[in-house]
Amino acid sequence: MENEKNVKEVHDISLLDLPEMALDCILKGLSPIELCRMSEVCTSLRDKCRSDHLWENHIKHKWGRVISDFAYKEWQLHIKAAKEGNILNQRINLNGSLGSFSGVWPNLYLGSYLEDCWLLNGQWSNNFMMALYFSLESGRFWFPAQVYKGLMIHNALVSYDSESNTFQARYQYGGWRCLGKNLEWDMVRVPSVDSPPYVMHISDCLDNLKPGDHIEIQWRGSAQSPYGMFLMPQDWWYAVISHLDSCNQNENHCQCHHSDMLIVEFQQYPEGSNMRRITLSRKNYGEQGNQVGGFYGGIRKLHNEDEIETWKKLFSRQIQMVARFGMPPVAAVAPFQIP
Numbered sequence: 001m002e003n004e005k006n007v008k009e010v011h012d013i014s015l016l017d018l019p020e021m022a023l024d025c026i027l028k029g030l031s032p033i034e035l036c037r038m039s040e041v042c043t044s045l046r047d048k049c050r051s052d053h054l055w056e057n058h059i060k061h062k063w064g065r066v067i068s069d070f071a072y073k074e075w076q077l078h079i080k081a082a083k084e085g086n087i088l089n090q091r092i093n094l095n096g097s098l099g100s101f102s103g104v105w106p107n108l109y110l111g112s113y114l115e116d117c118w119l120l121n122g123q124w125s126n127n128f129m130m131a132l133y134f135s136l137e138s139g140r141f142w143f144p145a146q147v148y149k150g151l152m153i154h155n156a157l158v159s160y161d162s163e164s165n166t167f168q169a170r171y172q173y174g175g176w177r178c179l180g181k182n183l184e185w186d187m188v189r190v191p192s193v194d195s196p197p198y199v200m201h202i203s204d205c206l207d208n209l210k211p212g213d214h215i216e217i218q219w220r221g222s223a224q225s226p227y228g229m230f231l232m233p234q235d236w237w238y239a240v241i242s243h244l245d246s247c248n249q250n251e252n253h254c255q256c257h258h259s260d261m262l263i264v265e266f267q268q269y270p271e272g273s274n275m276r277r278i279t280l281s282r283k284n285y286g287e288q289g290n291q292v293g294g295f296y297g298g299i300r301k302l303h304n305e306d307e308i309e310t311w312k313k314l315f316s317r318q319i320q321m322v323a324r325f326g327m328p329p330v331a332a333v334a335p336f337q338i339p
Helices: 002-011 018-029 033-037 042-047 053-062 069-084 119-121 128-138 305-325 328-333
Strands: 139-149 152-161 165-171 176-183 214-220 233-243 261-265 277-281 288-290 296-299
Touching: 018 053, 033 042, 033 053, 053 128, 069 128, 069 139, 069 176, 128 139, 139 165, 139 176, 152 176, 214 305, 233 305, 277 288
Parallel strands: none
Antiparallel strands: 139 152, 152 165, 152 233, 165 176, 214 233, 214 296, 233 261, 261 277, 288 296
16 A cells, blocks of 8 residues: 555656756757647646747757857847837838848848747747747748858848758848858858948958968948948958969968068969959058959958868869859859849
């Protein structure tokens, strides 16, 4: 009888009887689908399973490579819009979307697009991280990210397609235009600098650059349009620092890194092209260039080997395209080539 009583007492123990830390550890080990199922057991478990810290962990695990702090800030603006009914005089569209692909960046105060903002006033009205996870998973939330295209990087709004496990992207080029579909994960990344996409990045590496360094450099075609606004998108181009013409390229005698002049080489252009090599001043932290070749802004020195390896793979792919289709490298990566 006593054994039966002990068994009965064991069976009467509820998951909610566990210490808070033990229960939290169990819930952290559940998948998003399992958390949803667990939340349907009772009211107490529903509240615990929808806790922001649990869903933030899932967001970081799956989306950490492509979601930036700026995307989180954008999500906070959508939350504010849901609570107040408007955001910075933005109108919620009849279909429930917030933002517009017909607007221009940054005249859209939101640097993102939510196809269905009503869900923030519905079942997930107080569970914003859970709402963010499923808005990302469903592709409803177009978040700011950078997309590799040819040997350039574009600032874009990106949406996930769960069926194909790929992304689609739009970017600002005289209106929101399609930049690409079926984009693999390694073609999307977190924005590389904190500067807004329409502002020139202030370089912090000019004095330390030397031949052989891999860089990304801002480019725009017209001095009249701010970076990323109206008809002129802001692009980051891949390039390599090269030797001065007067240098014999002997690493034991090279003095290029002491010169005020900086040679930037775009190897995607053929030898002999006036766009293959450009000369910039290390002392000029502003924009440099002209109306013929465009204007060059901030420079990022690449330290991360994974980033460098990605560019090398893209460069190899461009060379293969040239060999297969006979198209010149310039056409393969021209900034106006949008599908």
